[in-house]
Amino acid sequence: MIFDRHSGVDLVDAVAASCAVPGAWPPVTIAGRRYMDGGVASSVNVGVAGDCAVAVVLVPSGADTPSPFGPGPAAEIAAFPGSAFAVFADDESLTAFGPNPLDPRCRAASAMAGREQGRREAATLARFLGV
Template identity: 70%
Template structure:
């Protein structure tokens, strides 16, 4: 089904692994974090990968789908650090795209109004063909069927500004759900699913902790600084802190941020981001182990 945030859900003992957005850099870094934790604490890594709920936004939707596949974490990491890649360089000016967002956000209206305006940016900005972008997502995912587990992928309806959460019961192909979640406005084309068109779930929040409202605890991987702003909140760290459950957040450290470079969508940042993530994963493994104990 597609989950709506208005749905009431009871808090349980379930644990979530929440994977935030962050471009190609974020995919490499999150995979590296998990690989680094596995280096130092294999049981902890296995527990994370076996989390009851996986929530993926943008880059995080890719990683969530990848770790839900039969492919091992070791192989997924090697895919991030290998010489070959199907990623496209969008060739966009990050500052110009940011300016478009800020312009849409500066105009009067509530959150939905602002998201609809950003949706208009997504619909009207020239990009590569939708089919070309879908082929990239297909190549990213080692399996194209929904896994037999609770995987939740976020996207935004460009026309309504509504947050939609795709899962295995939604009647949507996994590739399309991930493509929708990764459709950065002004950079990649919105994704057509049925009669609707969707854009990046990270437009309104990079973490969407509320999607895991039925969980009692969550580990959150964020490929950004803990002081990074959030367009519609006081910041990602504050959003995580306000989550009504036990949380442990891993934010990118200085070495990882340096590896990302100035443009997290640039395919050249993939390998250094994955390697930096692995090193940071080794450093945080003990703390994550303690949280899960």
């Protein structure tokens, strides 16, 4: 389910649903249905870009991280019908996440590690996009 300006769902409800994670925050009921963060089913959800020719995918896990819910992000990205540029979390980012990426104490270190990785990936991404 994608909540956007055409879905009729208030932004506050969509954000609340996106914050719902089993064991951490309860599902959110919208119009009689219960919703939770899309990351529960997939950390990348590249399928929502199925009508796009190109996708840039930021993966909040390592390239070899298994998924208990499916084939994992690498397989999902490989199945994308267009061209995909994937950036998997590097070792520094994985270390910054720690064992519990929902731990608020990891925010600053995770943000800095992601920013540094983004700087290292920027030129390669620009070439991929042709800019």
